[in-house]
Amino acid sequence: MKDFILPTRMANGDIDMGTPRSKSTNMVTLKIDGFDVTVPEGTSVMRASAEAGIQVPKLCASDNLEAFGSCRLCVVEIEGRRGTPASCTTPVGEGMIVKTQSSKVKKIRKGVMELYISDHPLDCLTCAANGDCELQDMAGMVGLRDVRYEAVANHFEARNSSGDVNTQFIPKDDSNPYFTYDPAKCIVCSRCVRACEEVQGTFALTITGTGFDSRVSAGAGGDDFMSSDCVSCGACVQACPTATLQEKSVIEMGTPERSVITTCAYCGVGCSFKAELNGDELVRMTPYKHGEANRGHSCVKGRFAWGYANHSDRILDPMIRDKITDPWREVSWDEAISYTATKLRDLQSKHGVKSIGGITSSRCTNEETYLVQKMIRSTFGNNNTDTCARVCHSPTGYGLKTTFGTSAGTQNFDSVEETDVVIIIGANPTDGHPVFASRLKKRLRAGAKLIVIDPRRTDIVKSAHIEAQHHLPLLPGTNVAVLSSIAHVIVTEGLMDEEFIRTRCNWDEFAHYAEFISDLRHSPEATAMLTGVDAQELRAAAKLFATGGNGSIYYGLGVTEHSQGSTTVMAIANLAMMTGNLGKNGVGVNPLRGQNNVQGACDMGSFPHELPGYRHVSDDATREVFEAIWGTTIDPEPGLRIPNMLDAAVDGTFKGIYIQGEDILQSDPDTKHVQAGLAAMECVIVHDLFLNETANYAHVFLPGSTFLEKDGTFTNAERRINRVRKVMAPKNGYADWEVTMLLANAMNSGWTYTHPSQIMDEIAATTPGFANVNYEMLETRGSVQWPCNDDNPDGSPIMHVDGFARGKGQFIITEYVATDEKTGPRFPLLLTTGRILSQYNVGAQTRRTENSVWHEEDLLEIHPHDAEVRGIRDGQYVRLASRAGETQLKAQITDRVSTGVVYTTFHHPDTQANVITTDYSDWATNCPEYKVTAVQVALSNGPSEWQEDYNAQAEQSRRILPAAE
Amino acid sequence: MSPDKINRMINQIATFFETQPDADKAGCVADHLKEFWEPRMLEQLADHMKSGGDGLSPLAHEGSQRVLDMPA
Numbered sequence A: 001m002k003d004f005i006l007p008t009r010m011a012n013g014d015i016d017m018g019t020p021r022s023k024s025t026n027m028v029t030l031k032i033d034g035f036d037v038t039v040p041e042g043t044s045v046m047r048a049s050a051e052a053g054i055q056v057p058k059l060c061a062s063d064n065l066e067a068f069g070s071c072r073l074c075v076v077e078i079e080g081r082r083g084t085p086a087s088c089t090t091p092v093g094e095g096m097i098v099k100t101q102s103s104k105v106k107k108i109r110k111g112v113m114e115l116y117i118s119d120h121p122l123d124c125l126t127c128a129a130n131g132d133c134e135l136q137d138m139a140g141m142v143g144l145r146d147v148r149y150e151a152v153a154n155h156f157e158a159r160n161s162s163g164d165v166n167t168q169f170i171p172k173d174d175s176n177p178y179f180t181y182d183p184a185k186c187i188v189c190s191r192c193v194r195a196c197e198e199v200q201g202t203f204a205l206t207i208t209g210t211g212f213d214s215r216v217s218a219g220a221g222g223d224d225f226m227s228s229d230c231v232s233c234g235a236c237v238q239a240c241p242t243a244t245l246q247e248k249s250v251i252e253m254g255t256p257e258r259s260v261i262t263t264c265a266y267c268g269v270g271c272s273f274k275a276e277l278n279g280d281e282l283v284r285m286t287p288y289k290h291g292e293a294n295r296g297h298s299c300v301k302g303r304f305a306w307g308y309a310n311h312s313d314r315i316l317d318p319m320i321r322d323k324i325t326d327p328w329r330e331v332s333w334d335e336a337i338s339y340t341a342t343k344l345r346d347l348q349s350k351h352g353v354k355s356i357g358g359i360t361s362s363r364c365t366n367e368e369t370y371l372v373q374k375m376i377r378s379t380f381g382n383n384n385t386d387t388c389a390r391v392c393h394s395p396t397g398y399g400l401k402t403t404f405g406t407s408a409g410t411q412n413f414d415s416v417e418e419t420d421v422v423i424i425i426g427a428n429p430t431d432g433h434p435v436f437a438s439r440l441k442k443r444l445r446a447g448a449k450l451i452v453i454d455p456r457r458t459d460i461v462k463s464a465h466i467e468a469q470h471h472l473p474l475l476p477g478t479n480v481a482v483l484s485s486i487a488h489v490i491v492t493e494g495l496m497d498e499e500f501i502r503t504r505c506n507w508d509e510f511a512h513y514a515e516f517i518s519d520l521r522h523s524p525e526a527t528a529m530l531t532g533v534d535a536q537e538l539r540a541a542a543k544l545f546a547t548g549g550n551g552s553i554y555y556g557l558g559v560t561e562h563s564q565g566s567t568t569v570m571a572i573a574n575l576a577m578m579t580g581n582l583g584k585n586g587v588g589v590n591p592l593r594g595q596n597n598v599q600g601a602c603d604m605g606s607f608p609h610e611l612p613g614y615r616h617v618s619d620d621a622t623r624e625v626f627e628a629i630w631g632t633t634i635d636p637e638p639g640l641r642i643p644n645m646l647d648a649a650v651d652g653t654f655k656g657i658y659i660q661g662e663d664i665l666q667s668d669p670d671t672k673h674v675q676a677g678l679a680a681m682e683c684v685i686v687h688d689l690f691l692n693e694t695a696n697y698a699h700v701f702l703p704g705s706t707f708l709e710k711d712g713t714f715t716n717a718e719r720r721i722n723r724v725r726k727v728m729a730p731k732n733g734y735a736d737w738e739v740t741m742l743l744a745n746a747m748n749s750g751w752t753y754t755h756p757s758q759i760m761d762e763i764a765a766t767t768p769g770f771a772n773v774n775y776e777m778l779e780t781r782g783s784v785q786w787p788c789n790d791d792n793p794d795g796s797p798i799m800h801v802d803g804f805a806r807g808k809g810q811f812i813i814t815e816y817v818a819t820d821e822k823t824g825p826r827f828p829l830l831l832t833t834g835r836i837l838s839q840y841n842v843g844a845q846t847r848r849t850e851n852s853v854w855h856e857e858d859l860l861e862i863h864p865h866d867a868e869v870r871g872i873r874d875g876q877y878v879r880l881a882s883r884a885g886e887t888q889l890k891a892q893i894t895d896r897v898s899t900g901v902v903y904t905t906f907h908h909p910d911t912q913a914n915v916i917t918t919d920y921s922d923w924a925t926n927c928p929e930y931k932v933t934a935v936q937v938a939l940s941n942g943p944s945e946w947q948e949d950y951n952a953q954a955e956q957s958r959r960i961l962p963a964a965e
Numbered sequence B: 001m002s003p004d005k006i007n008r009m010i011n012q013i014a015t016f017f018e019t020q021p022d023a024d025k026a027g028c029v030a031d032h033l034k035e036f037w038e039p040r041m042l043e044q045l046a047d048h049m050k051s052g053g054d055g056l057s058p059l060a061h062e063g064s065q066r067v068l069d070m071p072a
């Protein structure tokens, strides 16, 4: 294994160029230290020097921040100019002649360093940043040999020489679980403050005071990092040139000596990281500057929440049991695998080939997912494969395939830099997709307009220096009505892009659609009664979107997880087509994917009706491609989807399931139904890191490996195929793809893969969109966006550029149909669900990290009015009940939700929000209707009976017998 | 799968295709079922239809009959 993998394209590697790249296309030539350098207009002299390989000393500059010009270390001489300008703030000029070294600038730089060092503790040898400190580097670079000043006052000694308390001394703030702030070491370069503003967009830090009194401060007076607005993204830590802001893991373990580029395993943004290690001990994860999804930024999950990989709850030995009431018995891999294989084959011989199936994981790699569906289709011999995308983005697949011809988002994340008007619907990017949100907020601060369609006033609606032009707080379940009204305004006011429609879509089809949508029943005034959205506000939003320049739509599970999820996706596609917002930068239809590899899991043929590349199993030619390579025949009939598997289990025709890296008992709706389905099966195999909730009903537990322990690829929400690299050996002994292969081979498959790259080669050989993808290419390019084949050898950052994948874009009639889930006297409120920043999905990973300090439990958000009429006060336990079940949790009173709407997250098994959700689902895909449940809320008198039973069963089920000697 | 659930799912599908411009709406319902429903679900549908298919909307009913009439 190569230690440090730096794709060769990235000529500048990790060198900090000092100031951001200029996007100008006008080139300017100048002379620096005698060398000719040609750079884009607007480049700083500092960056131009760096391009020429000359590094000018600097402290306050960094290439992800706008130049600030405060330290004066970077001074240079420019012929014909008086004085010594700072090279970071001085733009290049044609014919300029620059000298970066002269006795004059050397003297200035030494003086600057002397001042800094005189107010800095000289404890380098015991400092956590020793060897990783820019102040040290600069002192060396300018040749600082002695410090002539005797500081009269300083910031770093708690007491002065006469023993009096030094009022300038501020003790270390270690309130954040992941990093410390030690003001004694601060040089007040303000890089952290600017990183928090410019990169993260949170504005949690300020410089208070002036001159000698100026200090970095988090939040308002009296705040520490934890109590401030800080969201722990780590941008300030990354920016800090000294040990002032320092990862606690580095303080504890020392500075890392090697690094491996890999991809975050949390969300669909797919950030690239450098895993930095000592030996096989992971010291920290830092965002990788050349990652094309994140461009050097990160969020608290990917940056800090990796401790679960070593958590003591992790199960490292396989376990089996005959009945779920038995305790677990630890066994060898051999025994576990042969036990499982025999059991599955027995079930098939007793109950038929189709009596077993499996679930692929959106947390695992493409290669692993591909293998699981291959095992099901080829080894099990049926199509009973599904994936958690069923419960999140399956309507995206159906909707975008119908309208555009491809089941994927149309843009790359960079595209947001050129957007002018953004619609966010049913997504909460600052919590769910934080790094994308930071990039979006940067664009919004630069003037792009924002329309938010969401029942809640999410953070993006109003936050530091950002305010949505329009927030349409619709009632949950009325997405289609709102989108249709927007389309109604655009069409009836003639604001559509006729040229685009005529050339890219079918005009007659559009004419039919226009007739439908122009009907008065779609007017904002007519729909206001059911959507609760102000008609004037909606009209203004529609006009803004149609006329404001490049319009982009970003959406999340608040769109898909409805009975009309697929219809809503098609309504979004209609809107983009009628306004011509497709096929270029700054526009598009962008599903924000939940889990890291949801896109990949869908691409890899996880769905029961589709082989890899979204081709229906009934298609003979496609089956033949796979049959030829697999040497088995593939069933031409679609298999069971997850909810269907559970139904079939209850009916007694589905008996065994292999679940890789999913916790369906916690994540899927109507928990009681899932419980009943699992309990009815005879062989439930859970392949995961932890004894998750589903494992309470399992007969076999196969330990999983983390993303740090395997090679593979993830595909993010922009279709970007990113490498995941093995950083350490799997603690459980096998990477997940190896475990699947062991099981398949125990069932006579004869697979011989020795490395995931061979699996990718098989994917490329069978799936047209991946035809030119291979590991060698990913090694040199870093990443690539599918389709990547002979037609698109460099991949496809933007889709549908010259035409739609299906030829002409298709307008679909989107009639609003109210969900059957209705409020009434018994259940008068609507519950909608979501997630928060620090926790991830079912929380199995993040709950096992310090991230829990931000979110210890799920809370029920309720409007003050609804709380008052029920006598509920903030923080009190309440009982939340629907026709499906009831649970208990604490109330949080807030006007982020409207009256009539309550909201909670689903990160904790104790609450199990999904006991409440029903089995209603999207008409086309059976994606569950998580986002609308009629509920009642009342003061509670203790845990619900269900919670008590559940906890008792879970405790009972998790017992493990010591291994037999 | 209970007849109620069968009814709900197919009625939902039919409700969508009802609004579409296609001439053969029942054909669309049938195609959708063929594309996404596993054979044992279609068997359960067949049983339900044999006992009258009560609770299915007219279009859902027709679409269901059409999918069951399709060659396997």
Ligand code: SF4
Pocket: A192, A195, A196, A200, A202, A203, A204, A205, A218, A229, A230, A231, A232, A233, A234, A235, A236, A237
């Ligand atoms: S961690 Fe992020 S949010 Fe917190 S202060 Fe630093 S940059 Fe700001």
Ligand code: SF4
Pocket: A185, A186, A187, A188, A189, A190, A191, A192, A193, A216, A239, A240, A241, A242, A244, A245
């Ligand atoms: S904390 Fe670090 S980045 Fe911030 S001003 Fe101090 S030295 Fe600079």
Ligand code: SF4
Pocket: A264, A265, A266, A267, A268, A269, A270, A271, A294, A298, A299, A300, A301, A302, A303, A433, A434, A435, A436
């Ligand atoms: S934004 Fe998503 S991919 Fe990026 S670090 Fe955070 S969780 Fe990981």
Ligand code: FES
Pocket: A057, A058, A059, A060, A061, A068, A069, A070, A071, A072, A073, A074, A075, A086, A087, A088, A089
């Ligand atoms: S780096 Fe230019 S002034 Fe600090």
